Amino acid sequence: MRNIWKAAKLDGSLVKPYARVICFTMLLPIAFAAINRSLPTGVSFAMCFIAMTTGYPFSVTEKNGMERLYGILPVRKWELVTGRYLFVLALGALALTVSLIAQPLVLRAMGETVTAADLGGAAVGGLFLFALYTVFQIPGYYKYGSIKGRVFLYIPVAGFLATLLLLPKMPAGNPLVAAIAGSPVLLVALVTALVVGMYAVSICCSIRIMQSKEL
């Protein structure tokens, strides 16, 4: 467990030079929220943007030939992989937190009302979207590297557009959807289970890719 934490910290020091870009990435969605006068839009943007930075630790690694450093550190490959997920998740959580604090403040200052339910909904939605993007991105980067796999940078964009298109078409009349939407507990439970499940599968895939990879 400690090694996973160390690996995540190492990723942190990898992207340190990009701290400014990442800060900007976290703050920019506030403007989108303000323009659209909508918290869900702002949070969706925020999660899409932050997911686009998932490739940073991969590209720094690749640029500097640091897979050799990973090869000599006294940690197991699965710990390195899990550490990277932890780091990516931490970055996502930070972006979500920033969005959920800053965006309502701005929106309220503009005279919009933001209820606790809105906040909760945005939090669950944001988490789900972020998970949806990154569970595909990370194994992709592991498999193809950040240069050949740069197409994975756009998964969040594609995902974002897809949600924009699909959301209005949700069959609101479907009793199952209505039941889930009607019960916050059920919604949170379902999203949590989905997110955990997706990450578990994704981590397993990444570990397998990493272990079969010859550095």
Added chain:
Amino acid sequence: MKLILSNVSGIPIYEQIKRQVKAAILSGELKEEEALPSLRTLAKDLKISVLTVTRAYTELEQEGFVRNVQGRGCFVLGSSSELMREQLIRKVEASLAEAIKAARIANLSREELQQLFDLLLEVNTDD
């Protein structure tokens, strides 16, 4: 004691070390019970392999010049040791042979050579 190694002499490095240590012992520069430089330090200082120095020291021990004490180092045996004495006698013989060769070239008679030898012996006991 000084050790100077040559890369171009064609003589193996361990042999060069052996010869120079022997010379230092025979000339009395290295005294009985005196320690040779530590094996690993010497290797580091001369930038040569530890095994090369090990070989030189081991062979010096086999030839009766030094004694390896596990963990403490390598010590010069006294010139009283039998092998050392043999080496010294061989050295005397070689030097005398050299002198005789030179005497023949110079056409010195046996008596003249003996006189010279006695004279030198006396001179040398003075100091």
Added chain:
Amino acid sequence: MTDYLEVKNLSKSFGRFRLCDISFTLPKGYIMGLIGPNGSGKTTTIKLILNMLARDSGEIRILGLDNIADEQKAKAALGVVFDTNYFSEDWQVAQVEQAISVFYPGWDSKRFAGLLQTFQIAPARKVKELSKGMQMKLMLACAFSYDAKLLILDEPTSGLDPVSRDELLQILSEYIEDGEHSVLFSTHITADLERAADYITYLSYGELFFSGSKDEFVDLFRIVKGGTEELSADLRAKAVRVRTFPTGFEALVKTEDTGAFSALSIEPATIDEILVFTSRKGEDYA
């Protein structure tokens, strides 16, 4: 435990390359040179030791520990220097310490600071601002700061100037002086090994040609030289390889076979000469 590195019957093939049944042992307290022409499997062997490549068969022990079953423990005692730096270029030297020291329980910050001073590396410098020689020293400083018992260097001297190469050899001989550390050093610049290496492991196109003490290795062969008319059929038959030119010839001959040719000029062979004369690619060299 007296052997710091044991490689037994190691094999690995990928693509057209085959590393075949390699075995060698590096005892505690010595420097071993891993030599061979490019493409002989030096780097492959090192990557297999580090478990960066998966071996097909064989066994590898680092300080008595299996390199896969006890990978973490083994690597905590292992220092590695590659031909190029493996830290992020944008890190400052001090950040390098921050980033990697957490992985090593025995990390000694004071020692790291002392080494930086000895190597004249300013902690505020960025890795990319350091010369190649400095980057190598930084990797060494890291390995020494957690007191790595076994140091593995993969072509560390390629692209280094003679001054840095000499400094490296100096550092390595100081490192093994206490008899508690060992070095495995792959290189094709054999001059580096001519003096300082205790052992030589010579790989030739994926096969083990020799592994043993360097003095023994150098003593295996002699160079016999002579005029063209002195090149007898007997000599041709006994020579490992002969190189002829208009005014004479040079041949690499096993030392035990040189007795018959005492009339000719017989010289000790350098590691380089042995490599050149014995490598299969040298076929068209004659």
